[in-house]
Amino acid sequence: MTRPSGPLPEGLVAFAPASIGNVAAGFDLLGAALAPLDGSLLGDLVSIAPAEEASFQVTGPFASALAGDPRPNLALKARDLFLTALRAGGGEAGPFAITLEKRLPVASGLGSSASSIVATLAGLQALCGDPFSVPELLDLAGQAEGSTSGGIHLDNVVPSLLGGLQLVVPGREGKAAARRLPWPADLLMVVVHPEIRLSTAESRRVLPERPGWSETVAFAGNLAGLVEALHSGDRALLGRCLRDPLVEVHRAPLVPGFRAAQAAAKRLGALGCSLSGSGPSIFAVAEDEAQARALALAIRDAFEGAGLASQGWLCALDPEGARVLPAGFRPPLCEVRP
Missing domain, CATH: 3.30.70.890 (GHMP kinase, C-terminal domain)
Incomplete structure (x- = not known):
């Protein structure tokens, strides 16, 4: 997960790439972040800014696919988990105005939910001064992902956050951790x-x-x-x-x-x-x-x-995973038809 150096902006835009879960061999344990060869970004964008009152909206080509879902949006779930964990540690932040630009098709096998979750967490992490470690962020992302998928699995959120080909491994104190595996550059x-x-x-x-x-x-x-x-x-x-x-x-x-x-x-x-x-x-x-x-x-x-x-x-x-985009930068976004 990367972000620009220098002072934090009042608001920011975070991106998290699409991903392949399992990568055939590693059910719930292996995942790969994707970067189209044409240089475009394949994944969701989340805009976050401090606000007087909390607000949330969904835009983008696949916003309508989420309109009829009675469950809380996963970006909101990620926000709530982040802020609850922050308060538990004695911190406080918010409220925030959040816009999810839903650019990945829903229920597609492209890590669509993970992209929304990870982009939200990456944006909040940057705005709040990096309060959490990578394992803590992965735990929050896994909780959000598991809230609707039928069980916690990290094979999409790990590569979307950290980039590359990632293997979920046992971490400390019963928490999951991740290790980047080498991937041949020509493949x-x-x-x-x-x-x-x-x-x-x-x-x-x-x-x-x-x-x-x-x-x-x-x-x-x-x-x-x-x-x-x-x-x-x-x-x-x-x-x-x-x-x-x-x-x-x-x-x-x-x-x-x-x-x-x-x-x-x-x-x-x-x-x-x-x-x-x-x-x-x-x-x-x-x-x-x-x-x-x-x-x-x-x-x-x-x-x-x-x-x-x-x-x-x-x-x-994608070698980077989630990142905060430079102020005013509008990346070339991969065209995905709704």
Whole structure:
């Protein structure tokens, strides 16, 4: 998480990138932040400023998708958790005027909720003088994410906050921590979003309460193999481990065209292809830009064959994660159709 140096402005704009949860091998433990190759920003923006009275509004191309939701917006949930924790530590801040510019589609598998949560926390953290440590911010983000998704999971909020490819690991005093894993600079993420919605809570409901021993061992060995491959540079092992032996089989039927898209990606030599988080978006890993473009077209064709329009992005990993944008700077924002 970064912010400009110098005195804090009276108000600011924070950005948090979209992310891929699980990254096939690491259910609830592994996530990657996304940066489109064209230099645009794919994620939500949150504007925060001190105010006489607290206010909140949602703008952006996907604001209407949240209009009918009776639950509190996750940006508000993040704000309330932040301020409650601040008061518990003897601090005080606010009220704030907050505007969420919702630029990621809802229930998309792109870390949409994590982006809103993390951008809010990053903005409040900067305005309030950095009162919390990274583990404390992750705990707040996990609480907010878990309030609607059916359980606390950090695989989206960690990379959205910290950037790169992140592995959730045991921390001190029972808290979760994170470790950045190396990712080869030449490997690209092809991300395709079919225009349907699939909530994390719905996608989690199809999972068995407990996996069997064989599935558990396969998952552990596969994730360990992926980590070893990334540290050793073993590209062949990486390709064998960019798969999901645990939850994909249960979630695949929820996404029309997924298996056809996955098969097409494998025929074109993708190192891996799976659901992005809980879906319906999917990702594939390419070894160069030409292959990435071919993969994007093939995956979109598979979705079209299932009767679904789709969008695709060619991405590297976002190395920064959440950041406060310089005053007056209006970043190039990635076009996402509502």
